[in-house]
Amino acid sequence: TAGITQAPTSQILAAGRSMTLRCTQDMRHNAMYWYRQDLGLGLRLIHYSNTAGTTGKGEVPDGYSVSRANTDDFPLTLASAVPSQTSVYFCASRAETEAFFGQGTRLTVV
Amino acid sequence: AQSVAQPEDQVNVAEGNPLTVKCTYSVSGNPYLFWYVQYPNRGLQFLLKYITGDNLVKGSYGFEAEFNKSQTSFHLKKPSALVSDSALYFCAVRDNDYKLSFGAGTTVTVRA
Numbered sequence: 001t002a003g004i005t006q007a008p009t010s011q012i013l014a015a016g017r018s019m020t021l022r023c024t025q026d027m028r029h030n031a032m033y034w035y036r037q038d039l040g041l042g043l044r045l046i047h048y049s050n051t052a053g054t055t056g057k058g059e060v061p062d063g064y065s066v067s068r069a070n071t072d073d074f075p076l077t078l079a080s081a082v083p084s085q086t087s088v089y090f091c092a093s094r095a096e097t098e099a100f101f102g103q104g105t106r107l108t109v110v
Numbered sequence: 111a112q113s114v115a116q117p118e119d120q121v122n123v124a125e126g127n128p129l130t131v132k133c134t135y136s137v138s139g140n141p142y143l144f145w146y147v148q149y150p151n152r153g154l155q156f157l158l159k160y161i162t163g164d165n166l167v168k169g170s171y172g173f174e175a176e177f178n179k180s181q182t183s184f185h186l187k188k189p190s191a192l193v194s195d196s197a198l199y200f201c202a203v204r205d206n207d208y209k210l211s212f213g214a215g216t217t218v219t220v221r222a
Contacts, residue, residue: 004153031208040119042200042212043154050208058209090153094208097142097161101153 003027006091006102013081013109021076021105023091031094032074033058034066036087037104043090049074081109112137112203114184116213124221129191131216133184133201142204143184145175148215149197157199160184171195191220 007022025032030051035043035058045058049068063085065077078085086109091102114135123129135141142161146154158169165177175186186199201213 033209035212040214042116042214043210045209045211048209056207059211092154097159097204098156099144099154099210100156101146103153104151 004091004093004100004102006089006105008105009103010106011108013078013107015082015109016080019078019081019107021078021089021091021107023074023076023102024072025074025091025093025100026072027093027095027100028071029093029095029100030071032068033092033094033099034064034074034076035090035092036060036085037090038087046076046089081107083109085109112141112205112211114143114201114203114211114213116199116201116216118216119214120217120219122219122221123191125193126190129186129188129195129218129220131186131199131201131218133186133213134182135184135201135203136182137203137205139206141177141182141184143175143177144202144204144210145169145173145184145186146200146202146212147171147197148200154200157186191218193220193222196220 033048034046047066049055089105092099144159145157160177202210
């Protein structure tokens, strides 16, 4: 079982450019999440979706947008990247009480 | 709003010794608490959770955690640490909307 697949694994992006981080799950979980991980800050929630067709803002949503057209996919878009968005991004889905995480996307904005 | 705190950035222990990683929480209502582990260049892996019931929760890889309501703590423990337990450990609390709030993480180093 693949679980959660994130792409790309890593990316270097010029400031001002846009980018979409992809996340796909094959577990048919309703809820999905995007977190960013920064040293000393743990994981912070960017956006979430409790079910297909709905999304919500997390702790640090500014500069990011998401969509949830179907159950399996939950892409995260940076419309105009800034260096402070350099981070490791994790997608997760939830079954009952337990969350499952992807392998992460390491993004460097220069 | 709910939150968790991990007071130690790093924990260093010798292999075979007991390992404790501390976590305290702040919630309104009943706490739903979790521990996750992250190995280098990997995503987070679920270790264990406390929802209700026994205060001592057993999880994966020989880990357990003790829920203490009076001290608002949920410390992760392992009786005998292994070098392979070296990783980054996160405590998390769930809100009523099922969103997780994570602590800053504790780096565990187990020396041979």
